[in-house]
Amino acid sequence: MTQLDIQGLVVSRGSRLILDNITLRVERLERVAVIGPNGAGKTTLMRAILGLLPTDSGSILLDGFPTLKLTPLERAAKVAWLPQQALAEEPISAIEYIRAARFRFGEGDLAARNAALSALKMVGADKWANRLITQLSGGEQQRVALAALFTQEASLLLADEPANHLDPAQQASVWRLLARAAMSSSIIVITHDINLVPLLGDLSKTRVVALNQGRIAFDLVANDSSLPDRLRELYGIEMQEYGDGGQRVILPKVSSGCPV
Amino acid sequence: MRVAGIKARWVVRVALFAIWLGPLLGLLCTPRSSNTDSFVYWQLRVPRVTTGLLVGASLGLAGAVTQALFRNPLATPSTTGTLAGATLGALLALVWGAGAASLGLPAIALSAFVGALLTSAIVLGAAASGRLRTQDILLIGIAVTLAASSAATVLEDIADTPALVAASRWSLGHLSQVGYGQIRIAGPILAVCWLILLSQARALQILVLGEDVAHSRGLNVRKARVISLSVCSLAVAVAVAWCGPIAFVGLIVPALVRLAFGANQRVVLPGSLVTGAALLTLCDALGQLISTRHEVPVGVVTAALGAPALVALIVLRNNS
Structure with missing residues (x-):
């Protein structure tokens, strides 16, 4: 399906x-x-x-x-x-925030808490479990948000x-x-x-x-291989592919002035 | 910063602990009569403290639910039209000269109850439509409040003096004149309302994270809104019809609990229930202790204490 x-x-x-x-x-x-x-x-x-x-x-x-x-x-x-x-902007702890994402399971307290903790572990944020989400840095917040995404x-x-x-x-x-x-x-x-x-x-x-x-x-x-050309059409500016066999990157071309 | 935050939290916790002793003060120290025989105790103090507990718990819990529902610390039964509707209903009953008992309840209480439910129904209808955003529903609540208040002003203008005196007495909010009869009717209704509202804690916890997010996590947002708002309105209508529109409990109690114990709804809801019950009993006891000759209505005490407490709370929170 x-x-x-x-x-x-x-x-x-x-x-x-x-x-x-x-x-x-x-x-x-x-x-x-x-x-x-x-x-x-x-x-x-x-x-x-x-x-x-x-x-x-x-x-x-x-x-x-x-x-x-x-x-x-x-x-x-x-x-x-x-x-x-x-x-x-609700001052609740990271673990409570993630538990809320378990809503669909309608499970008991302990099960929800364990699931939330393992989601926090997965994103490497278990040490912030009891910190308020409003006191986390941008990167920390996004990890907690990802844990909530996964735990569903x-x-x-x-x-x-x-x-x-x-x-x-x-x-x-x-x-x-x-x-x-x-x-x-x-x-x-x-x-x-x-x-x-x-x-x-x-x-x-x-x-x-x-x-x-x-x-x-x-x-x-x-x-x-046509991606750079298609990106140029999409954004309407010159795009250039840089790099060799290893990692390629596609960026706006520096030399041809971007439309301002 | 962090030290100040912990300090603020502990200051509020100590204050809450003091408030929780309120019912004891009400049971042990309220005078009204110098002899403390068992008649005074069982026929005056106990029903009065019980009323305070029931009404205060309902107002505190309703405040917490409304704040979570509208994701706004200013949202209370006063801003969703419930209190204004009750006031309008009470005034209507007074102006049409009703004072006689009907259905076992005084007509004023019954009319206030109907008024509260009618204005809440408008806001509830807006919430049930499912098309409006949270903030729009709150605005409709404020519009309903304003409309009901101006209608009440017109009524006051055409009312005769005795009706006006009675209306102003009712609108101050008081817990006296309540006996076991009313407690037997209202108590079970309120208790059922509490159970339903407390069971909404999980739903409200994801609703405060945003209605779209709540929806994507499996919550039927419209259903949660309708259940919470209608049960809230019912509880407030019963409480207010009984004792007059007692302000500030619904606003200050959830704010105190949040500051002391955090924003987790599974703590805020039961915490507001307990604290609201204790606070209203305490304020009522204080109202009786301030002056033995002429007791101060509890609604006046809550407002007099609530206003400075609210300012103090905002200062405390911003320091943390």
Whole structure:
């Protein structure tokens, strides 16, 4: 059964078309990076998958079930979400925050606590279990948010710019943790940094899906050689591939002035 | 910074401990009559302290639930229209000259109860529609509060003097004139409301993290809102119809508990229940002790203590 099957999805707000005829399939254990300019509809796509907004037409199937027909509990077993600015300003401890993500299990105190602790261990944050989430640094907060994402044990994970605003070391560790989670779940990551995608694992098994103005601009395997050209079309600036056989990076070209 | 934070926490914990002794003060020290024979004790003090416990617990718990529900420390039954509706209902009953007992309850209480439920129903309807954001529902609550208050002002304008005196007495909030009869009716209703609200702790804990996140974690947000808000309104309507709109308990009690024991809802809800019960009994005892000749209504005491306490709390929190 396909994990996620989106057919002809249209979402509009007022007269503005946010998502325009999106068709996207994600198979079990597949890894997908979603890129695109600001306002392209990336976050809206995630919210639609989560059943958080009404759709105009088209269908979104999770494991073959329409997402809007699922109860919140059923949906929470199929898809978990790491939103941008995930952590609330509520002064609760990290462990309580993660326990709350176990809601769907309706389990006893001890079981929830143990599950939350092992999720904290997995992201290397167990020493902060009793600290308030409001007192953690940005990188620490994002680890706690990731632990909450994982502890929901959904079969599809959605991460919206998970490494935004973090230093390079923290960015790398967030992506590595996502790569680990991707061994047991399908994963869709929104990112602006195409060069972090290799951290998800084997490029030949990762897809890059680009959104532009509510449409899918391209859908390529991450090591496709035409990627730099397609990125240039997508962002409208010159992009250049640097590096050799080892690690390639694609960056805006320095010499040709970027449009300001 | 950290030292100051721990200090603030301990200051509030000590204050809470003092508040928890309130019911004892109410049982042992309230005068009203110099002889402390068993009639005074069982027919005056015990029902009065029991009323204080029931009403205070309901107001404290309702305040905590409302704050979590609206993710706003200022959200209380006063801002969701419940108290304003009760006041309007009580005034209506007074102005139409009702004073006679109906259904075993005084007409004022019954009318206040209906008023509280009607205004809450408007806010509840907004919450149940499922299309509005949390902040919008709170705004509707404030709009309902303002509308009910201005309607009450019009009523006061056309009311005759005896009705006005009775209305102002009711609106000050007091725990006297309550006997076992009322406790037998209201007690079980309130107890059921508490149990339902306490059972919502897990739902409220993920709701305070944001409604979209709560939804994605498996919570039926609309259902949780409707259950919490309707049961909250029912509890407050019963409490207020009985004793008048007692302010500040719903605002200050959850704030105290959060500062002393953290924001975990599984602590905040039962903590606010216990602390609200103790605080209202304490304030009522103080109201009787301040002046033996003319007792101060409990609503006045809660407001007089609540206002400075709230300011102190904000200062304490910002220091930590």
